Amino acid sequence: MKKIKKATVTLLATALLVLPSLPGQSFANEPAATLNEQNTAADEQATIIRGGYMKDNRLLIPVRVVTENLGAKVIWNAASKTVTISKDEVEVVLTLNSKTALVNQMPITLDVAAEEKNGGTTYVPLRFLSQALGANISWDQKSGQAAVQLNGQSLIIIPDKPPVQIPNEKRLTARQQQIIADKLNEATDLSSIKQIRTHFSPYFTDRFINTIIQNKGLKYKNQMKDVTPSALQYTNNQTAVLTQYVFISSDYETETYLHRKATLIYTGKVWKVDAVDFKLEEYNLRP
Template sequence: MKKTIIALFGITLTAAALLPNQSYADNQPFVIQGKTVDGRTLVPVRYISAGLGADVKWNQQAKTVSVLQGDTHVILKVDSNKVLLNDKIITIDVPARNEKGVIYVPIRFIGQALGGTIAWNSSNRTADVSLGDKQVRVTTESTFNTSKIPQATLNTLIQKANEAADLSSIAQIRTHFKPYFTDSFINRLIQQRGLKIKAPFNEIAYSNSNDKVGQITQTSTTADKTAYAIERTIVLTYSKDRWLVDSIVFTTLFP
């Protein structure tokens, strides 16, 4: 059975462990943008996986995405409604789809497959996916825009994220990052002695935000020689009249 499954999907179950532990200031959920297709809500798999603390890996040749959460393995193939959930092949009603390089999957399936619970709010058209102390809020309305965070602020936070990659030259780490990072993220940086990916990201950044949370995303093909491309997502929170970095997530895009 194992050989059949590997042949069917063209991928092994070895997942890259590049996602750090995440926490969000003031218990704010990680907000992502979903979309409705044929009455089903679809979400970007790498963002909901990161928000729930799972590892995600994309196989460009096989057109499959692998999600690992504890003892749960999920493998989805683009444009196929056949899914491998642990050692069982099941059928989902809406297949994974690739739209401009973003892989979308059904929220109900991926949320429940990873052990999460889903709460729907029909009045504001959002869904909250919860798993332990992690929560992802999915909205299908255009509540995100790129104009909430000034460009100068984005540039500064990107610069500080690059500086956090290597702490060896920073004498007073907490003082240095206090105006830009949340206390919880500074604590994790000190414990981990910097970020897992040490190379700086100088690529074009894309950002979105609402009034309380935001993201800055950059993709690099040179940050890690073991992967074809690495995406860095800087998770932001708005606190005390300023934007602060609350987490930095690295995702392997093309292993």
């Protein structure tokens, strides 16, 4: 039985190694009938996942939401910057910013490395991950959507639109982003600020200042000091989102992080915070 299992793993790794590195155009030109016609019944029951983006003609997808919807387990190791995906007898380990992945401890070279964006979400190449887990994938060029099927589970992945092109003179510098984050930290406790409106008016809209005055500060008092290079995302020429996160707690099975998402609007001269949302996320530490 051990020999059979080992042979299966070897065949899987070999298949991944010899799989042609199709560019995005070739991937997009795969028969759309697989998604549009053959999977019509399955699509009605499919889980819709919005997220993902193209990089070097490869589609990268949010690993946790996709794999968990396929019935796999996901473990994030903050110390080693690795994400481990396991399902049945397959274990996949990816390291952030590394093009080497492990499939059942066998190294595989990726076209695009796993990376972190949007305030802590890990993104991985869809084609590699799907094939490592034994899933079927197809691409619909017309709709710009990917379909994934595995053991009766069907997903439709709708990638995000390409990044908005913002003129350099309109972009927030790293220093400006840090200042906004610092002001949000100050807004967690207003007790020591005498002229709240005057203090925050260069950085917050009047509407948001009214909100924090009414609520006596932000909902959560946690200080979020780090601003990662991917923390700021422009949604259009007039709005942007600054996302940060901070560790809250852990036990033997989970880690909890608090995410803070600040919505910014362009007032004509400067970017100002117009709203802030919080979300608590739990991450599994054990399979």
